[in-house]
Amino acid sequence: xxxxxxxxxxxxxxxxxxxxxxxxxxxxxxxxxxxxxxxxxxxxxxxxxxxxxxxxxxxxxxxxxxxxxxxxxxxxxxxxxxxxxxxxxxxxxxxxxxxxxxxxxxxxxxxxxxxxxxxxxxxxxxxxxxxxxxxxxxxxxxxxxxxxxxxxxxxxxxxxxxxxxxxxxxxxxxxxxxxxxxxxxxxxxxxxxxxxxxxxxxxxxxxxxxxxxxxxxxxxxxxxxxxxxxxxxxxxxxxxxxxxxxxxxxxxxxxxxxxxxxxxxxxxxxxxxxxxxxxxxxxxxxxxxxxxxxxxxxxx
Amino acid sequence: xxxxxxxxxxxxxxxxxxxxxxxxxxxxxxxxxxxxxxxxxxxxxxxxxxxxxxxxxxxxxxxxxxxxxxxxxxxxxxxxxxxxxxxxxxxxxxxxxxxxxxxxxxxxxxxxxxxxxxxxxxxxxxxxxxxxxxxxxxxxxxxxxxxxxxxxxxxxxxxxxxxxxxxxxxxxxxxxxxxxxxxxxxxxxxxxxxxxxxxxxxxxxxxxxxxxxxxxxxxxxxxxxxxxxxxxxxxxxxxxxxxxxxxxxxxxxxxxxxxxxxxxxxxxxxxxxxxxxxxxxxxxxxxxxxxxxxxxxxxxxxxxxxxxxxxxxxxxxxxxxxxxxxxxxxxxxxxxxxxxxxxxx
Numbered sequence: 001x002x003x004x005x006x007x008x009x010x011x012x013x014x015x016x017x018x019x020x021x022x023x024x025x026x027x028x029x030x031x032x033x034x035x036x037x038x039x040x041x042x043x044x045x046x047x048x049x050x051x052x053x054x055x056x057x058x059x060x061x062x063x064x065x066x067x068x069x070x071x072x073x074x075x076x077x078x079x080x081x082x083x084x085x086x087x088x089x090x091x092x093x094x095x096x097x098x099x100x101x102x103x104x105x106x107x108x109x110x111x112x113x114x115x116x117x118x119x120x121x122x123x124x125x126x127x128x129x130x131x132x133x134x135x136x137x138x139x140x141x142x143x144x145x146x147x148x149x150x151x152x153x154x155x156x157x158x159x160x161x162x163x164x165x166x167x168x169x170x171x172x173x174x175x176x177x178x179x180x181x182x183x184x185x186x187x188x189x190x191x192x193x194x195x196x197x198x199x200x201x202x203x204x205x206x207x208x209x210x211x212x213x214x215x216x217x218x219x220x221x222x223x224x225x226x227x228x229x230x231x232x233x234x235x236x237x238x239x240x241x242x243x244x245x246x247x248x249x250x251x252x253x254x255x256x257x258x259x260x261x262x263x264x265x266x267x268x269x270x271x272x273x274x275x276x277x278x279x280x281x282x283x284x285x286x287x288x289x290x291x292x293x294x295x296x297x298x299x300x
Numbered sequence: 301x302x303x304x305x306x307x308x309x310x311x312x313x314x315x316x317x318x319x320x321x322x323x324x325x326x327x328x329x330x331x332x333x334x335x336x337x338x339x340x341x342x343x344x345x346x347x348x349x350x351x352x353x354x355x356x357x358x359x360x361x362x363x364x365x366x367x368x369x370x371x372x373x374x375x376x377x378x379x380x381x382x383x384x385x386x387x388x389x390x391x392x393x394x395x396x397x398x399x400x401x402x403x404x405x406x407x408x409x410x411x412x413x414x415x416x417x418x419x420x421x422x423x424x425x426x427x428x429x430x431x432x433x434x435x436x437x438x439x440x441x442x443x444x445x446x447x448x449x450x451x452x453x454x455x456x457x458x459x460x461x462x463x464x465x466x467x468x469x470x471x472x473x474x475x476x477x478x479x480x481x482x483x484x485x486x487x488x489x490x491x492x493x494x495x496x497x498x499x500x501x502x503x504x505x506x507x508x509x510x511x512x513x514x515x516x517x518x519x520x521x522x523x524x525x526x527x528x529x530x531x532x533x534x535x536x537x538x539x540x541x542x543x544x545x546x547x548x549x550x551x552x553x554x555x556x557x558x559x560x561x562x563x564x565x566x567x568x569x570x571x572x573x574x575x576x577x578x579x580x581x582x583x584x585x586x587x588x589x590x591x592x593x594x595x596x597x598x599x600x601x602x603x604x605x606x607x608x609x610x611x612x613x614x615x616x617x618x619x620x621x622x623x624x625x626x627x628x629x630x631x632x633x634x635x636x637x638x639x640x641x642x643x644x645x
Contacts, residue, residue: 037417088607094416095363099558100606102551106599113592221547225428228421267432270425274410277422281413 008137009258010251015143015212017250018150019205023223024230024242025154026201032237033174033194036086036094039101042224043108044199048074048206049215050116056123056210063123063207064145071203078199079192086195087188105221112217121215146208153204154243157197161239170194174237229273232280313628322475329467337463339580341535344470346576349528350556350568351477356521357554358563359490360514361497366407366423367553369430370400370522372544374529376434379447379539388456393530397523404522408515427545434541446540449533458534466535473531474569477524481565493517497563525553548595552576555598559605561612570614575601 027041048070055066085104089096131138161167172180173190181187213219230249234241249269256265309315329337353367377396381387411422434441441447453461460466484490492513495503504510533539560571579594609616 037421085603092606092610095361095420096606096610098363098417098420099554100603102555103599103602103606106551106595106602108599110592110596110599114596225424229425232418232421261436263432263436267429267436270429270432273425274422274429277414277418278410281415281418 004137005258006255008139009254011137011139011143013251013254014247015146015208015250016253017247018146019208019212019246020223020226020230020250021150021243021246022146022153022201022205024227024234024246025157025239026198026205027224027227028231028234028237028239028242029157029201030195030198031231032239033170034086034191036097037101037228038198039098039224040104040108041198041202041227042220042222043105043112044074044077044202044220045205045209045223046112046215046217046220047077047108048199048202049210049213049219050112052206052210053121053123053215056125063125063210067204067207070206071200074203074206075196075200078196081199082192082195087191090188090191105224109217109220116217118217122213123210125211142208142211146205146212149204149208150243150246153201154239157201158239166193170197226269229269232273232276311631313625313630316631317625317628325471326468329464334463335584337467339577339584341463341467341470342532342580343572343576344467344474345528345532345535346552346556347569347572348470348474348477348531349525350553350560350572351474351481352521352524352528353553354557354563354568355477355481355484355524356493356517358557358567359484359493359497360517361562362412362514362518363420363554364423364518364521365420365550365554366426367521367525368545368547368550369403369407369423369426370525371529371532371549371553372430372434372541373400373403374526375533375539375544376441376529377526378530378533379449380441382457383447383449388454389458389530389534390456393527396526396530400522400526401519404519405515408518412511412514412518424547424550427547427550431541431545431547434545441541442539444540444542446538446543449537449539451537458531459537466531470531470535473527478565478569480520480524485565489513489516494563552598555602557612559601559612561614561616564612564614567612567614571612574613 023041023045027038030036030038030041051073052063052066052070055061055069056063059066081104085100086097089100127141131140133139161171169180169185170190170193172183173185173187173194177187180190226249230242230245233248234243234245252269253262253265256262256268310319329340332340349367349371353364356362357364357367374393374396377399378389378392381392381395382389407423407426411419411426414422435444437443438445451459453459458466458469484493492503492508492510495506495508496510496514500510529544533544556571556575557568558571559575560569561567575598578597579591582590582594605612
């Protein structure tokens with residue numbers, strides 16, 4: 001006899017994890033290639049949710065089909081952000097980039113509050129709340145979509161980085177900016193593409209996000225914090241690692257929330273996060289061996 | 301320093317201008333309405349914590365995004381000891397400082413070996429941990445519903461019917477933290493911290509125990525931030541986990557010193573005084589909730605500062621200030637020494 005509460009928690013956890021994985025891979029590819037932490041990443045998640053929401057309100061098209069619009073739009077937004085905001089501080093110390101992205105976070109989040117208002121919105125799609133039954137528990141379609149999207153996207157991205165010319169150029173720049181430049185790579189342009197790619201992944205996540213979560217202007221911070229945890233657990237610059245870590249955190253959150261509370265789940269994974277950072281700093285060489293058995297990433 | 305010597309120092313512009321500023325700061329609230337006093341008090345407490353942050357973050361270059369943990373610990377210690385055991389808040393300040401030092405040793409041990417943005421991320425994580433733990437253990441902390449402190453005016457409770465007294469206590473706190481900063485700035489300890497900021501590996505190689513130095517500075521800064529939290533709660537009288545461990549407040553502790561000038565003595569104060577009151581003034585002038593607009597302005601200011609003058613206001617304007625101050629006359633007879641003489645006007 002399977003505990004149906006546990007099963008549904010696990011399936012929910014997998015769906016959560018899929019979403020976490022998608023947004024974290026987006027953050028991680030930016031991090032891996034450009035070596036800076038984009039605190040404003042969550043605000044782009046929030047913006048992409050509003051984008052999907054309004055597109056759906058105007059057109060009534062299935063949010064999953066709207067991805068055809070959202071992914072390119074987010075890519076362009078990423079390229080513009082990198083060009084206008086971050087390119088000028090490329091050579092500044094890393095902490096300056098942190099502050100710049102914190103400033104961007106404040107600007108985007110509060111601009112969204114002014115433009116969209118503070119009220120909570122949600123998509124009301126009839127079929128999205130319909131369920132089907134697996135192992136005696138009910139699952140909604142958006143959750144299945146999230147899991148499928150995460151796996152397919154990661155595989156596609158992995159293939160892109162591994163087998164295409166542009167992918168190789170990105171990986172080369174991640175390994176050594178100077179080395180790549182000596183080989184004739186325009187690293188500034190690579191950074192533009194990378195930032196666009198990172199946000200395009202946010203665009204992929206926007207469809208399931210909008211169908212599962214309520215939309216508020218302040219939701220971004222919550223996601224970016226989780227993305228940090230996932231990125232650190234999975235290994236910086238390691239895309240496969242981020243996929244696994246995303247699922248792990250999603251499951252942890254769902255199961256701990258079932259038995260204890262969601263607050264304690266957050267406290268647990270942030271403690272885990274600090275522990276991993278600590279172990280990594282103390283036993284860096286060992287950590288590299290454990291976390292990078294094969295070249296599953298963009299960096300190092 | 302003899303009395304006549306300090307009197308002579310006061311007669312020079314470099315002495316009487318700061319003295320004048322302090323005097324104005326002390327007299328100012330007497331001329332203001334209570335809502336403006338409110339803004340002043342919160343700003344001065346904020347400036348105190350920002351200066352405490354700077355003592356570690358500005359001097360060592362380790363950007364702790366988690367200082368609100370110590371601020372919140374101070375505030376919660378005062379609240380819980382006062383409401384549950386009736387211990388007067390004055391006495392709880394010391395307990396809060398001790399707890400914050402313990403917390404800082406724990407957090408510091410785990411995070412101070414990380415470099416740059418990993419340290420920032422890890423300390424940010426500590427804020428969430430604190431927030432969620434205080435929300436979860438409801439039976440001890442009051443949980444998300446929060447706690448309202450009973451208002452009992454008195455010197456030992458640090459609560460006053462007349463806000464001016466809250467203000468003076470806050471100013472005392474700020475001056476205390478500034479004095480400690482000034483003291484450290486000129487000592488070996490301060491030089492070590494600055495050396496860590498410039499090049500940690502080189503500092504280590506020259507024989508300084510950088511791990512020990514960083515953790516000491518972190519603990520000192522945590523203890524001082526905790527005082528700010530205790531003073532804040534005896535003034536505002538309501539606490540819950542998301543107020544005490546407010547992520548954005550934690551960002552402000554970093555933002556104000558950055559705008560004023562990292563690692564300078566007056567930078568955090570200048571930054572706080574220029575920026576922090578904007579929110580309160582806006583809501584006073586325009587009414588209603590203006591938090592989004594002011595936070596957006598803060599974000600824009602932060603971005604402009606990073607892009608245009610990352611060294612901060614104080615370093616940018618230091619020379620202008622000195623030139624300006626040199627033109628001021630020396631007061632009274634000064635035996636001719638250091639007289640700016642004919643240059644004035």
